[in-house]
Amino acid sequence: MNTTTRVKLSAMMFLEFFIWGSWFVTLGTFLDKNLSASGSETAAVFSTQSWGAIIAPFIIGLIADRFFNAEKILGVLHIVGAVLMYQMYNATEVSVFYPYVLGYMILFMPTLALVNSVSFNQMKDAEKEFSTIRFWGTIGWIVAGLCISYLFLWDSKTGLESGLLKNTFLMAGIASLVLGLMSFALPATPPKVAKGEKIKLSDILGLDALSLLKDRNFAVFFISAILICIPLAFYYQNAHPFLSSIGVNEPTGKMAIGQVSEALFLLLIPVFFKRFGFKVTILVGMIAWAVRYALFAYGNAGELSFMLLIGIALHGVCYDFFFVSGQIYTNSRAGDKYKSAAQGLITLATYGVGMLIGFEVAGMITDSYKLADGSIDWKMVWIIPAGIALVVFLLFSVFFNDKSKPESVLDAA
Known part of the structure; x- marks a missing residue:
């Protein structure tokens, strides 16, 4: 793998998990402090991750593996995701917030498989190379948390009282837009299934x-x-x-x-x-x-x-x-x-x-x-x-x- 490709894949992993870590860690506190959500309402919002995981195989199996390059689907999903993040940022009630977070997780969960697919497609020895690429995903999650607590102070007592925690969605949305646009410059990862080949449920x-x-x-x-x-x-x-x-x-x-x-x-x-x-x-x-x-x-x-x-x-x-x-x-x-x-x-x-x-x-x-x-x-x-x-x-x-x-x-x- 050449240096340019390694840098692109590392940046992709960094942003993928920076996006997730930007809002998911603080989601429970946001729902409580900003939207006054009950435990059952909070459970419903968090359950969108599970629904996304259940639906993700259909998106990957029926679309990504058959018709379009993985990196292009990754780009589209993250650009649409940025729009949904902005809507989540503006939401003031759980009933308004829920449809957007459900839509977002249905789009985001497949991207976890897509970034792996794009990475593996460029590797000759995945067992040796993948961990060094995936490592940057963990770094992205860590950096997101450090930014929230120590750079922007959104989860400080003053930040919580002022409702600043909603800014995490804006930060995630910006990163999602960046990754969406960047995805079109990632190495080509064509469909795995040949045209006309049937895929069973x-x-x-x-x-x-x-x-x-x-x-x-x-x-x-x-x-x-x-x-x-x-x-x-x-x-x-x-x-x-x-x-x-x-x-x-x-x-x-x-x-x-x-x-x-x-x-x-x-x-x-x-x-x-x-x-x-x-x-x-x-x-x-x-x-x-x-x-x-x-x-x-x-x-x-x-x-x-x-x-x-x-x-x-x-x-x-x-x-x-x-x-x-x-x-x-x-x-x-x-x-x-x-x-x-x-x-x-x-x-x-x-x-x-x-x-x-x-x-x-x-x-x-x-x-x-x-x-x-x-x-x-x-x-x-x-x-x-x-x-x-x-x-x-x-x-x-x-x-x-x-x-x-x-x-x-x-x-x-």
Whole structure:
């Protein structure tokens, strides 16, 4: 890969995740402070991510893979997305905001696959080259958080009182427009499917990979992946509002610690696989969710603030050791015939079905523990997902019993 192409792909990844990190982290607090949304209304807004994940395979399979270059579709989606972001910036009620965020997520979720497609199309050795390109996506997410907290001060006490958090949508919209225009200058990535070739619905949704569920161990992992998304949804939906409401300064910037952790622990996955095997690695990821939420439940913005920071820093263990490890395990069990279908099925099950259930549960729990003065009993809100994560941990430890060697999982990946 030449230097020009590497720079273009790195910039693409940076902007892709800068856009997402610009507004999604602070979304819960924005809905509460700017739009006075209830827990159920907040859950509905966050669930648009799941609907986007469910619909994304159709956009990729029916359009991107058949008719148009991936980089051109990427450009169109981000330009339209910039318009929707501007409408979200102007919205003053949840009922007005919701249709725009739903439309946006339906358009944005497919771009996560498109940027990967554009990148892989330019690589001779994806295993060595992709991580260095994807790394800039994590940097983009971190920079977005630092800008919100330390450059613009939108999530400061004064910023929240003044309603400045809505500016995150304007920032995301500008970045989306830039990436949309830049996409037309990206390397050409033509359709994968030849003209006239038929695509089955089962191919698009990865349903052919359902045969993998005949393997008892894979079925246990599959069900566990859906269930662990319930506590994951609590973090996405409630972490920022929680930190803001208890008086943590610059919460968005501090939450960027989680992305730094994610990048670091990503490098440790091969070490854990070889030393402890897949089961232990994924169990560590599961128990980390329970520990993280226990830290959130008993920490505070004062003398126990270190507990909150440790909880944020555990994001790398929580996410990488379960979800990234799970993707590698799925790849190893799928075989050449079902590799793409299996990854599509896992994505549909987790970010689609699992997160959809999780956001709904998180909204119900948050509403249930809202006090008479309008505040929230955050201790109970965090103890419940900690308990859910612990139950999933116990179920997986008892019923998953894959005896394959750790090296075979890595080799297949």
